[in-house]
Amino acid sequence: MTEVATSEVATSTRTVNTIADLRAVLDERRRAGASVALVPTMGALHDGHLALVRRARELADVVVVSIFVNPLQFGPAEDLDRYPRTLDADVAALAGLGADVVFAPDVAEMYPSGSAAGTKVSAGPVGSRYEGAHRPGHFDGMLTVVAKLFSIAQPDVAVFGQKDAQQVFLVTSMVADLDLRLRIEVVPTVREADGLALSSRNRFLDERERVAALVLAESLDAARTSAVDGVSELLAEGVAAFGDHDGVDLDYFVVVDPDTFLPVDDAFSGRGLVLVAARLGTTRLIDNAFVEIGTDAGADTDAGADTDTGADPGADAAADAGAELPPSPAE
Numbered sequence: 147m148t149e150v151a152t153s154e155v156a157t158s159t160r161t162v163n164t165i166a167d168l169r170a171v172l173d174e175r176r177r178a179g180a181s182v183a184l185v186p187t188m189g190a191l192h193d194g195h196l197a198l199v200r201r202a203r204e205l206a207d208v209v210v211v212s213i214f215v216n217p218l219q220f221g222p223a224e225d226l227d228r229y230p231r232t233l234d235a236d237v238a239a240l241a242g243l244g245a246d247v248v249f250a251p252d253v254a255e256m257y258p259s260g261s262a263a264g265t266k267v268s269a270g271p272v273g274s275r276y277e278g279a280h281r282p283g284h285f286d287g288m289l290t291v292v293a294k295l296f297s298i299a300q301p302d303v304a305v306f307g308q309k310d311a312q313q314v315f316l317v318t319s320m321v322a323d324l325d326l327r328l329r330i331e332v333v334p335t336v337r338e339a340d341g342l343a344l345s346s347r348n349r350f351l352d353e354r355e356r357v358a359a360l361v362l363a364e365s366l367d368a369a370r371t372s373a374v375d376g377v378s379e380l381l382a383e384g385v386a387a388f389g390d391h392d393g394v395d396l397d398y399f400v401v402v403d404p405d406t407f408l409p410v411d412d413a414f415s416g417r418g419l420v421l422v423a424a425r426l427g428t429t430r431l432i433d434n435a436f437v438e439i440g441t442d443a444g445a446d447t448d449a450g451a452d453t454d455t456g457a458d459p460g461a462d463a464a465a466d467a468g469a470e471l472p473p474s475p476a477e
């Protein structure tokens with residue numbers, strides 16, 4: 147076997163920092179017949195990430211977790227510099243779950259000619275909507291690093307979180323469009339007890355913002371409850387949930403067809419996916435939930451805890467319903 151520089155964390159978890167070392171470790175395991183699962187992350191791990199790792203552990207013989215804060219997916223005014231970096235704690239948590247390899251390259255290893263230079267993957271039209279409208283270039287940068295990680299690790303399966311729904315759609319599309327030879331596994335959103343979706347960025351919320359952040363899950367609950375009455379009602383109630391929350395700026399609240407990721411029209415019925423994004427001070431959060439529209443089946447998935455909607459019946463909700471509101475100047 148090629149000699150590999152590693153640091154042992156637990157008996158069987160290794161951290162590798164170079165592409166060559168990761169390939170050497172995985173090639174040896176694959177030659178022995180092992181299957182490989184990859185969990186791509188940007189670190190600052192929380193229970194949402196750990197759910198992906200647990201799922202990966204069930205799916206393959208070797209679990210690789212990548213930790214790389216990818217500059218290519220951050221805009222110039224975004225939070226690249228303040229994005230949390232907690233590598234030692236991350237590696238300890240992963241060792242506790244029996245992950246086999248932590249891949250933690252630096253920027254020069256991933257982008258030797260600089261992150262602005264070189265070939266990029268284009269996310270296509272859906273990449274410019276919703277998150278992409280507010281974070282221009284984000285999805286091209288995300289797909290580029292994910293394609294590189296797939297090429298480097300050559301996993302049989304890669305595990306992603308439903309919390310980043312548009313990311314899941316675009317990664318799945320890339321795998322199909324480029325005939326990549328792996329399977330994408332999606333894990334439901336992990337939430338705090340009160341319904342807030344776990345996110346590395348939650349740590350930036352102050353006490354007041356943490357309370358106000360619940361409105362995202364509440365708006366999804368409101369949408370789910372009113373979905374039986376159709377798309378317009380769902381959107382009106384979802385947006386109305388933001389009516390009495392000062393200090394929360396709604397970026398978008400839309401319902402899309404999960405198969406196309408395009409907004410549904412008013413007559414749509416069946417399974418829809420509601421996407422929401424909002425800013426609280428300098429922190430931007432996203433969330434989503436599947437809903438069953440026009441039937442009384444209710445939501446079928448991982449939407450937030452069963453909280454009150456907080457909707458203000460008097461709010462001028464309908465005016466903004468379904469709108470992709472103009473992008474904010476900066477995060």
Ligand SMILES: Nc1ncnc2c1ncn2[C@@H]1O[C@H](COP(=O)(O)OP(=O)(O)OP(=O)(O)O)[C@@H](O)[C@H]1O
Pocket residue numbers: 186187188189193194195197198305306307308309310333334335336337343344345346347348
């Ligand atoms: N609450 C969650 N439940 C399930 N999966 C999650 C959750 N949060 C993040 N993930 C998934 O973990 C993977 C890595 O995400 P990432 O490192 O960007 O963390 P994050 O918490 O989403 O950070 P941020 O939202 O601040 O960007 C992605 O596939 C993402 O969807």
Ligand SMILES: CC(C)(CO)[C@@H](O)C(=O)[O-]
Pocket residue numbers: 186187188214216219288291292310313
């Ligand atoms: C998939 C990913 C690791 C690519 O940098 C990132 O977008 C994330 O953490 O969701």
Ligand code: BAL
Pocket residue numbers: 219310313
């Ligand atoms: N969680 C998706 C990665 C990002 O926000 O850049």
